[in-house]
Amino acid sequence: MTGAETVDRAALVEVLTRIGDSTLILGHRVSEWCGHAPVLEEDIALANTALDLIGQTRLWLGLAAEVEGKGRSADTLAYLRDAAAFRNLLLVERPNGDFGATMMRQFLFDAFHIDLLQALAGSTDTRVAEIAAKSIKEVSYHLERSSDLIIRLGDGTEESHARMQAALDDQWSYAGEFFVSDASDKAVAAAGIAPDPADLRAGWLARITPVLEEATLQMPTGTFVHKGGKQGRHTEHLGFILADMQFLQRAYPNSVW
Numbered sequence: 068m069t070g071a072e073t074v075d076r077a078a079l080v081e082v083l084t085r086i087g088d089s090t091l092i093l094g095h096r097v098s099e100w101c102g103h104a105p106v107l108e109e110d111i112a113l114a115n116t117a118l119d120l121i122g123q124t125r126l127w128l129g130l131a132a133e134v135e136g137k138g139r140s141a142d143t144l145a146y147l148r149d150a151a152a153f154r155n156l157l158l159v160e161r162p163n164g165d166f167g168a169t170m171m172r173q174f175l176f177d178a179f180h181i182d183l184l185q186a187l188a189g190s191t192d193t194r195v196a197e198i199a200a201k202s203i204k205e206v207s208y209h210l211e212r213s214s215d216l217i218i219r220l221g222d223g224t225e226e227s228h229a230r231m232q233a234a235l236d237d238q239w240s241y242a243g244e245f246f247v248s249d250a251s252d253k254a255v256a257a258a259g260i261a262p263d264p265a266d267l268r269a270g271w272l273a274r275i276t277p278v279l280e281e282a283t284l285q286m287p288t289g290t291f292v293h294k295g296g297k298q299g300r301h302t303e304h305l306g307f308i309l310a311d312m313q314f315l316q317r318a319y320p321n322s323v324w
Contacts (some may be wrong), residue, residue, distance in 0.1 A: 074258035075248035077213050078251040080135045083195075084144070085154040086183075087127030091145055093159035093176060094120030099170070105166050109144070112212060116173070119205040126198045146316040150305040159242040161306045167227065169218050171234035178274040179245045181206050182267050191259035206224065214278045221282025232284055239287040245271065252286055 098117035104110035110179040128141035159176060163169045187199035212304055221231040246258075246268040281288055313321070 074260060075254055076134060076136075078254040079260065080083060080131050081154065081251040082129035083127055083134065084254045084261040086123045087141075087144070087155075088153050088155035089159050089176075090120040090127065091124040092153070092155040093116075093122060093173075095308055096159060096161075096163060097173070099163055099274065100169065109166070113169075116209055116212075118149070119209065123198070123202045123205070126201070130182060130194055130198065139248070145314070146313050150309055152206075152307055153309075155305070156241075156244050158238060158244065160308060161241065162304060165230060167230040168234040168237070170213055170216045171231060172238055173209065174217045174278070175242045175275070177213050178273050178278075179267065181210050182270045182274070183262065185243060186262035186267070187275060192259060195260055210274075217278055217284075218282045219308065221279070221284045230284065234286055235284055 094117045097113050097120065100113040101110065101117070104113055124145065125141045128144045132139045132141060132144055156176075161172060163172075180269060181203065182201045184199045188196050188203060190196040190199065217231065220227045222228070245263050248263050248265045252261070252264055255261045256266075276286065
């Protein structure tokens, strides 16, 4: 039997939805830079990153809908849920801010995302493993690019350094939510389908530390905390994102193109 056949279906749907919601919302946030990036090269790179993330969303939410077995699809999960039903990480919905803040958010997420996908590539569920294996290729590039920009901007001018340090200080506590585990995470981890998020923290710190050091950025001190919880937590900015993202579907219900 595969892990998917032994785990509680609701727990698996919850975990798959969390992954898909995070890539969806971050993909939308990054897409907001289209036509507004500081240089043309970055405009194209950010657009491609957004497309990668939204493509991954289609696979994760499509699988979540299949496992759920209620006739929903990736599209209905993306466009017909209200904010309270979304399970994305709070970090990914935060406003873009300046270019440095966007890249710091991307870097912190990329370093977590790559470890998550590498663990998922060894999943006992072949569908999960296949999606993860495909996504690793894209996210490896995302991490390489965001790491390079963190170093260039952090170890750049006095202003760029100050902005990157402020972005890191501002976003640090939100990253703590990456490693919060609940009953759904533990059930899916016990079945070998996905890792326990708490087990990814050490690897994440090992990834980001040398990059921050080369960027001459000071890792925030104090307790590493998280904002909110995984269930029933408030969203800070998601309602505004959905108003934009879901406009066409809500204005013209069930339309097709």
